[in-house]
Amino acid sequence: MLITFIFLIVSVFIPAVLADPTVVQVTIDPTKPLPLSTITFNATILCNETIDEVRLLVQECREDLCFVHSFNISMEKITNDTYQAQCALLQEEATQIKYHLQIACNETWYTSNTTFMPLASDAKKNTSQDPHDPVSTPGFEIILVVCAIALVFLWKPKRI
16 A cells, blocks of 8 residues: 555656756857846756747846846757857846746746856956056045136125
């Protein structure tokens, strides 16, 4: 009786586990992308059943928030188990991206784990000031505005 019960449990749950698609590997080219660059994603997915569709969802983020715009890209099958898609990043302020896959298999959608990947910083952008660029010193405009208002009040005729 116990053996029959275990067999029933195994026969019900094991096929469902084996049918789920498995994301073996996701590679990214270039491996250290810059903001505003184009990234190629290659995903190797194993599934006992036929995969109907694979979608790549990418979102650009900073450390403290993610931008509203996200990408939902259909991946193209390039070999038996490998799918490919390209994504052109739009946000110059992005410091990382997050992505995951959605896989349609047997009319059921499966979602992979979300992966965060830091973006490379642009070495051409120098954070120090160039000595030949004019340096703006904020705050001196306020003095000019206060002087202008004082002059208006001094020259305005007084009403009795």
